[in-house]
Amino acid sequence: MKNPVSTRYSSHPGDFKKYSTSEIREKFLIEDIFQPNQLTGVYSMEDRLIVGGIHPVDQPVVLRAIEQNKAEFFLERREIGIVNVGAPTQITADGVQYELGHKEALYIGKGVQDVVFHPSQTGPTYLYFNSAPAHQAYPTKKISTREAEVVTLGSLENSNHRTIYKLLVNSVLETCQLQMGMTELKPGSVWNTMPSHTHDRRMEAYFYFDLNEQNAVAHFMGQPDETRVVWMKNHQAVISPPWSIHSGSGTSNYTFIWGMAGENLDYSDMDAVKVTELR
Numbered sequence: 001m002k003n004p005v006s007t008r009y010s011s012h013p014g015d016f017k018k019y020s021t022s023e024i025r026e027k028f029l030i031e032d033i034f035q036p037n038q039l040t041g042v043y044s045m046e047d048r049l050i051v052g053g054i055h056p057v058d059q060p061v062v063l064r065a066i067e068q069n070k071a072e073f074f075l076e077r078r079e080i081g082i083v084n085v086g087a088p089t090q091i092t093a094d095g096v097q098y099e100l101g102h103k104e105a106l107y108i109g110k111g112v113q114d115v116v117f118h119p120s121q122t123g124p125t126y127l128y129f130n131s132a133p134a135h136q137a138y139p140t141k142k143i144s145t146r147e148a149e150v151v152t153l154g155s156l157e158n159s160n161h162r163t164i165y166k167l168l169v170n171s172v173l174e175t176c177q178l179q180m181g182m183t184e185l186k187p188g189s190v191w192n193t194m195p196s197h198t199h200d201r202r203m204e205a206y207f208y209f210d211l212n213e214q215n216a217v218a219h220f221m222g223q224p225d226e227t228r229v230v231w232m233k234n235h236q237a238v239i240s241p242p243w244s245i246h247s248g249s250g251t252s253n254y255t256f257i258w259g260m261a262g263e264n265l266d267y268s269d270m271d272a273v274k275v276t277e278l279r
Contacts, residue, residue, distance in 0.1 A: 003067045004038055005052065010045040013223050013243045028221065029230055030237040033207070034126055037061060039117075041129070043068045044239050046203035047177075047261040050131040051237050054082075056089075056119040063115035073113045079134040080115075081168045081180040082106045083257050085209050085235075087123030092116040093140050100127075103182060103255075105143045105167040107175060110134035126235070128207050130259035134176040143167045148181070159249075160191040170265040177202075179260040179267065184210075185253040192256060196245040196278065197270040198224070202262025204246050207237040210255040217250040225279040245273060 011019075011027060019027070030042050033053035039061055041052020054061050063074045071077055082091065084100045091098045093108050093115050100106055108115060119125050148167045154160035166172060168180040179202075183192060208217050211234035219230045221244045230238055232248075240246040242262065 005041045005043050005050060005066045005068060007043045007068060008045065008239060011241060013241070016222060017226050019228070024228055024230055028239045029232065030239070033128070033235055033237055039063065042239070044203070044205070046239060046241050048133050049203060049205060049259065049261045051205045051207075051239065051259070052129055053235075054117045054127040054129065056117050056125045058119060060119070061117045063117070075108065075110055075112045075115070077110065077133060078131050079110050079138070079176055079178050080108050080129055080131040081178050081259065082108070082127050082129045083167065083180065083182060084126070085128050085257070086126030087120035089120040089125045089127070090118040092118070096140070098140070098142050100142065101144065103145055105180065106140070107138070107143070107168045107173060108140045109138040110176070111137045112140060128257055130178060130180055130205060130261070132176065132178040132261035136176055138174045138176070141173050143172060148172060154189065154191075156186065156188050158191070159189050160194050161186040161189040162192065166267065169267055171267070175265070177261050177265065179265060180257065182255060182257050184255045185250070187253050189253055190250045191247070193247045195275050196220070196224070196247040196273045198243060198245055198273065199270045200242045201264050201269055202260045203242050204240040204258060204260045205237055206240065206246060206248070207257040208232050208248070208254055209235055209257075211250065211252065215250060215252040215254070217248045217254060219248040220245060224273045224277055227278060
């Protein structure tokens with residue numbers, strides 16, 4: 001069977017300055033994240049985070065070992081976080097079935113062997129996931145937006161009024177290093193993560209959704225004094241190295257999922273960058 005997960009290597013910020021638009025897209029953008037009846041993804045050398053999607057259409061999709069891990073099963077030395085961005089569906093983990101509604105998250109810890117993703121009976125099934133190496137086993141747990149830690153930031157006047165749902169973070173449940181959450185922008189707001197920041201202690205990945213075909217997001221990355229832009233559509237993800245900012249501005253409001261892995265679990269550990277300092 002063909003390996004459904006490709007590999008992306010780390011990049012030096014000095015080299016990044018020389019990349020063309022096509023090179024930036026090739027190295028950091030993940031475009032075709034959902035394929036019918038498949039799990040697909042990218043194994044990033046940035047903290048070895050796997051970023052991908054699962055799209056059961058008319059049959060279940062099984063979480064299988066991949067070549068990069070050299071493991072007997074996918075979660076032998078890993079943890080995984082899944083956020084449902086489609087219709088309500090079911091996930092089975094070692095025989096236990098979890099009902100996962102739209103915008104709900106499921107954490108599955110190290111050591112769980114049999115994971116099956118089922119097609120929804122009410123609409124298209126789109127499951128976005130991040131997976132990080134794990135040194136300890138923590139219990140499988142579902143988190144809804146009601147159970148998340150919720151923060152509202154920004155303002156309509158500054159075009160960045162948004163609600164952050166901290167779903168799979170250490171203030172909500174135990175994980176080894178994976179942290180995931182979701183940010184919804186209010187109508188009339190388009191900027192995310194602005195003012196911007198970096199955090200050398202961990203990398204991050206963004207996944208954009210709730211965009212129609214006529215709209216897009218300009219995702220900004222690079223060191224604060226040397227930024228670049230990647231134009232992104234609905235259901236696309238981008239890898240952000242630790243040295244890079246990760247901000248975006250859309251042609252409409254949207255929702256995005258952020259996922260992090262690396263040195264620590266402190267959500268507030270970031271190095272702020274003033275808007276006036278960006279170049």
